[in-house]
Amino acid sequence: MTNATTVSAEAAASDATILLRADDDVAIATRDLAAGLPLDLPAARVVVVETTVPRAHKVAVRPVAAGAPVHKYGQPIGRATRDIAPGEHVHSHNLAVGVPTHEYEFGTARQSPPTTMAGRTFDGYVRGDGRVGTRNFIGVITSVNCSASSARMIADQFRGLGALDEFENVDGVMALTHGSGCGLVPESEGGQTLLRTLRGYARHPNFGGLLVLGLGCEMLPVTALVEDLGLPEGALVETMTVQDSGGIRATVRTAVETIRTMLPQVDAARRRPVDVSNLVLGLNCGGSDGYSGITANPALGHASDLLVGAGATSVLAETPEVYGAEHLLTRRAVSEAVGRKLLDRIDWWQSYAAAGGGTLDNNPSPGNKAGGLTTILEKSLGAVAKAGSAELAAVYEYAEPLSTPGLGFMDTPGYDPVSVTGLVAGGANVVCFTTGRGSVLGSKPAPTIKLATNTEMYERMHEDMDLNCGRIVDAAATLEEVGEEIFETILAVASGRQSVSEELDLGQDEFQPWQLGTVT
Template sequence: MTSTPLRSVAIQMAQDDDVAVALRGLDAGLVIDLGKGRGTITVTANIPRGHKLALTRVPVGAPVSKYGQSIGRATSEIHPGDHVHSHNLGMDDSEHEHGKERLRARQEPGPPVGPIPTFAGYRRANGTVGTRNYIGVLTSVNCSATAALMIAEAFKYQALTEYPNVDGVMALTHQSGCGLITGSEGAETLLRTLRGYARHPNFGGLVVLGLGCEMVAVESLVDDGTIPADTIVSSLTIQAAGGVRAAVAEGIARVKEMLPALDARRREDTPVSELVLGLNCGGSDGFSGVSANPALGVASDRLVSCGGTSILAETPEIFGAEHLLTYRAADPDVARRLLSRLQWWQRYAAQGGGSLDNNPSPGNKDGGLTTILEKSLGAVAKGGQAELSAVYEYADPVTSRGLVFMDTPGYDPVSVTGIIAGGATVICFTTGRGSVFGSKPAPSIKIATNTELFQRMGDDIDVNAGSIVDGSASLDDVGNEIFELIIRVASGQRTASEDLGIGDQEFVPWTFGTVT
């Protein structure tokens, strides 16, 4: 019987893996030649594209290997050719070693070859460099959200035609700002997030808008001394202005006063070492850890080797793969901080009646991901091979260079809001199912894990990492493509989400704790 070479129908990520990822739908009865004298296997059931094909026999209770790591344990005996998914694969609760020693297979990215690339950015008075020039209408409380939206709406469409160097006016609204216990973890997190956006280098101007009697006072958002001196700041409250109509009229007038000065600002060539890149993934599938995430890791390593900063995040989605980061920690304290945040999350999930292995989502599972271990091992690949230099809590200002980690939820808008509050000026967002995410004021570059998605949702995607799966490009090829696009976008090239106007509704601060 004629057999089909494994590489033409599936990808085996590591030499001793028990499974491979199907490149296309595999029909039952297909005979596959494993190569290298390993013989053939026959597919025992129809296997969807992106799902796992068993290459070896795995007894009940034994670990199943992908990426050279356990992604779970067999809940029933697995035979060569079987479809491996939720029906025969469950969680593996084995403890990982978190020692300081490095994984032998990992190599630190080397120094850059040639001169450090530059991008055209907006250098701010405090030394940070922006990639966009926005005006923000920052709300201290949900009570002022509608008025903020009305102010921003006045500058949609053709209203900024005379000011081509101003990227837009956006309302930063949220669902909190009052009813929180002063000094509580929830209140401090919200305040940290709002202050992070207030100081962000992509905002040249701010109108800070409150109601007037809220817990988070308007002044508290701009009085900590961290806002660049060249940020034009104007504050008002609805109560003092005389109501919503009066506050909206006054807010519009204050934005108009800012426009000429902000439009006069110009980009200047700046080393890419001044870039702060946020890494995130959403709508992941079985190809995420094969193509888009490791390719983004290549781009991240290039930026780090040039002295720049990359922020890896989504703590629940590194659960089970955290040892790959602690092995790379710059010192034991960095490793301990990461493990401490994971322990917090385990307690937090338990309080809500769940656990971290409730992830992946239904969409992730439809795309071929089975356990949180499998999802996490693929997600960590976004961080490349660089040393982990620091760990930050949600929305903390990121001051370290290199690869850092920020503690955020896995929910995309909340995660990226924290990353941007920390200082990210460009976001790279990988997706396998087709996320329609944007992240003003930071441009969001979206990267497809597979060519079918790129062709189906081309208006929403900037890079097709599916070429890696197709065999027409290497990880380095796509990683370098992403890196070069990051530079162009940081210099002003618009992304797909920017062309679609996405990003105004994705400011979602993480809210938790007691509300009174």
């Protein structure tokens, strides 16, 4: 596997640093580096550490003049704000983002992913329209925040030990609540985004049954969520409003009985082997650190390539976190139109940020910076590694149905719950989430697989992580080996093995639709 952010053949690793490209200006510390430590570099060069460098942070391996670009991954990650000497710690005190400038190319770096996993299968739930679920939930979806408490009361009747013991093929009853739906203008951008999100969940193949619950006087009525969804004949879908049902108590009683009648039918579904091409993988990251772009993200990119090569769908997201690296994706676009759609979304985000008094280079977060990331360019270059090297087949708006097999990109915010909500609304039936600082995200009804970027965090939070990708830096496994392990984990989880977030019943509260638009 090769892409712009994976380790090149010329890269060098010692017990103290990793140099990703022979001509990079910085290396990444694999442990805390004390002043005076000599670093062995390619071509028999030795650099002495001048100042303490924390683990996962950057150390200069050659002099950089003030105002000159600093390179990592073979790409500029910002400009030096003062002269930087070899051996110095490179971070916020001497590196700033600057304004990225790129010459955009379209389709000049397209390549076909490996097909070695073609024909593999997983055990899924085949719905009446042929789509495949990896879980079998009953959903209580709200059209408006006013029905949120009622929906939670309903779902809570089916939570806890023993609540669904007699229905072993039902994964649970979950409430999907949000903070909008009433004063939101339905025809506005925000109204359409919310509607698209709720309808995406309503038709998600991981739901075997559905109850849509409203208050009764909202601008986004329950009927709008289920009309013309194209659900298969016999799909279990019921609608209710609190006002017409006689208030909260009466609504909860009626809804619980309605769901009880659904349970035997939902429980009758059985998993069966299906081709791996039925997987739709959402790619996301959060709490990133200096290892994200060299361990978990490129390893996930390798797994993504294996899935795409087998005919599946894999979708990158978080538009503000590809800013500065979008030129690498346009080079992989199947057409100029696809590449320009991505650039249009970048332009929209720059205007959106400016309207709010911000800029896209406000990122990285304080946690990212503590973990070794300095600029949005550096963060983005590492983030796009999750997409492997496959050609970019499609670009989607938030929560738009993921209809094109292959690698896609969805326009979402960088905020993890909102981003993952959009991917699941689009149809992702599995999510892989990389983290260096330690995220505890879940994403029901789609399972989330959490990938740790470093061993220290994995060992500290092992009960919240599914797989340790830090073994790549530890030289205990290769990137390709970990990528294949991720691939096998995806198949196992898609076939019913619980991820650690599912063991804790996480994911209901992380349903967070993107809120945009005028509220009246």
